[in-house]
Amino acid sequence: MRHTKVKDLLNSTTTLQEINAKGWVRTFRNNQFIALNDGSTINNIQCVVDFENTPDETLKRITTGAAVSVTGTLAESKGAGQKYEIQVTKLEILGDSDAEKFPMQPKKHSLEFLRENAHLRVRTNAFGAIMRVRSVLSYAVHSYFQQKGFVYVNTPIITGADAEGAGEMFQVTSLPLDNLPKNEEGNIDYKKDFFGKHTNLTVSGQLEGETFAMALGQIYTFGPTFRAENSNTSRHLAEFWMIEPEVAFNDLNDNMDLAEDFIRYVIKYVIEKCTDDLKFLEGRLLEEEKSKPQAERSEMALLEKLNFVLENNFKRVSYTEAIDILRDSTPNKKKKFQYIINEWGADLQSEHERYLVEKHFKSPVILFDYPANIKAFYMRLNEDGKTVRAMDILFPGIGEIVGGSQREERFDVLAEKMKALGIDEEELWWYLDTRRFGSAVHSGFGLGFERLVLFVTGMTNIRDVIAFPRTPQNAEF
Template sequence: MIKSTIAELFAQEIKHIDVEVKGWVKSFRANRFIALNDGSTLRNIQCVVDFESMDEALLKRISTGAAVHIKGSLVESQGKGQDVEIQVTSLEVLGDADPELVSKTILQPKRHSLEFLREQAHLRARTNTFGAIMRLRSSLSFAVHQYFHNNGFNYMHAPIITGSDAEGAGEMFRVTTLDPKNPPLTKSGEVDYSKDFFGKETNLTVSGQLEAETYAMALGKVYTFGPTFRAENSNTSRHLAEFWMIEPEVAFMDLEGNMDLAEDFLKYVIAYVLKNNVDDLAFLEKRLEQEEKSKPQNERSSMSLTEKLNFVLDNNFKRVSYSEAIDILRNSKPNKKKKFKYPINEWGVDLQSEHERFLVEKHFKCPVILFDYPANIKAFYMRLNEDGKTVRAMDILFPGIGEIVGGSQREERLEVLKEKMAALDIPEEELWWYLDLRTYGTAVHSGFGLGFERLVMFATGMSNIRDVIPYPRTPQNAEF
């Protein structure tokens, strides 16, 4: 007898063999047909019960949500909709699910709103939508590690607790063991963090980039892939307080090499899920089509989910300077007709999603890499260009979402970096170790950051970032 997952049973070429499988009942029809799912695939396998030979008390326990252990023969299906089914010879209920309680949850077999699903996030992975999303998320995670492993990168675990603010944003979660009601104070009346666990003020990290740079300057090619945290009080469909970041850093690589790496990486991971998550993508594409029909005509996407994914694979990414992009946007019809929510009038403004999507979807009709941004809208660690006003930064823009990757060639010149930090009031003593890198064998190096949930949103077609992470952390919400 073959013990198997349902995904393996569907791939099984030999029929009329004895099998056993465990899973959860999705539905039970006519006291005869069980739709069983074990999470290994979107597809349910039909299990046919001979109810005349089955104990009546046992039959009553077979309800939606129940966990069961089934043994039987894998045969060609007599009905439509599936190639194979299991003729049940033995059935054991491993865990009951009270039908009355199930009727009040998202396990009830009917369409539920995404908001309701979030309220029961501990159960939502059992729905078709979230089962598909989380399998895709898992596949993308594997593809990320596979890509970097295949290309000679070393995986680095960046610290989660840090004493520095990599982005200079200041929106960080404090880590402390001090008594919140009675903290020790200095003579000036401020909290005395020298008495805290680490002897200084510490926070949850917003990025592993700075630490990754130190390891790139020793190991050559490294990447981080871990949780990061932002205490930004933004309750939108694009913000999370806790999310995962992918951050490669490479020594002796300039901005051109950085753009090559990012484009190759994105194409690799997207190609991986197109090949390995066919059923899940097909389901999510149909779901997205239904969602698009409910939108006004002018807000509907011109591409299906798989068309958007293939749009990335089939096109070379167009490389355009920020200055050229500003000229294009300033002279565009939407800008001249005042259809942009944020009009483009002058050089130096930060681009919004509407501008990024226009460049990708309307003007160039391919993914776009913008580079050489104004220094005053980018982080301190980006290499200053010879013009003194732009930096070697790059952003990659995708259809539907705009920016998906942000990166740069890092500033390797000690004195220039010191000047930039001074201009932004970043104390040298706070990042002495980062400055130290420019003293011992400094060299050109580059890297980029990719918010993993942004990538999962693109690959699944989901419009709310809270629906692509198992348990979203947002303002006023840390449930589960």
């Protein structure tokens, strides 16, 4: 007999005489009641075991974490809390189960403990919910762009270009590290490496994505990226996923329109598809908030925060106007900010971004026209010569969630900026070619997928929204 998913059984419109369900035991009470979960839903289904006719040896093996197959009748539940339960006529233990050693016991575990057991933490309610939400968000990303006629492009993971110009990249090599070949100048001879040159893991697919946008019109990438930043904060990962659309003939205003429409779509989609998981995560967050000092508690519940994005127009504000607002704000004047805003040109921190969203405008905010010296070389220089056509989207509780720009399409201006920053033209000759041949106004943005999942699930540490986090000194599993 084929087994039926727990989600489908709980959503059934009628009782059923003969069904089979398979899953993992969450709890086993009174030698009779199994809470069974198969990952298809946050909810368990109760299985009532005929303990009088079940061998004691079998009952002893029904432990938390055990995989079981149950056959029986889907009947109306006699207890409160769910519509149906399974009256078990046949029970089979699948595989081995060591109850004493299984780490995920039915009790509250610290997030740090769960990270140390990342191979098993998805069996908990919280991480099952997070990963289902992540999956639905991933589908929503593709759904949005495919409906809009974008072409999905897989940009390289191994690259010789540093898109961000930050230099914090993981090197890729096949050279023997204990006997590196040297050239006549005494430097490492990368001509003898696998690719014949110095290569790294990519930090972004943007530069390669631009080349496709200049032929296909509108493209997007959605793939893994890597950053060798030695940071152990709750906001950084060494391996993460990026969503990066690039659109030919779009200026900065078009780019802001696209980003706002996109992010509203995926949030609305996940609210509709993951109702039970989001309600569970909201309850979990409310419980967690109770243990925090009042000043550190979130002002909005999870679903309220998500609807805040859907129901409020995104306020568009220039960087210059934002600096004036922040400089004159009460927390800045009373030195409540950790980073005091004194002058134009300051690089905004999360505390400043959240103030603009949560306190001043009380809506999502799009900041644009940033100082050129704090943004990447590829952003289009404005006529004032000191700002670029950059934009960041700011959300409550998290600050920046999207960063993008109108790209510099003028060959001479781009080449001059690269020269001033010491970026080798020979290294990016192919990128400059897109400005030599048929150049046009174009724009794009990047959205760190884990940052989006963090916002939607209400989690506070980015290590808890990816299956196996890669961070400094940690590449377990």
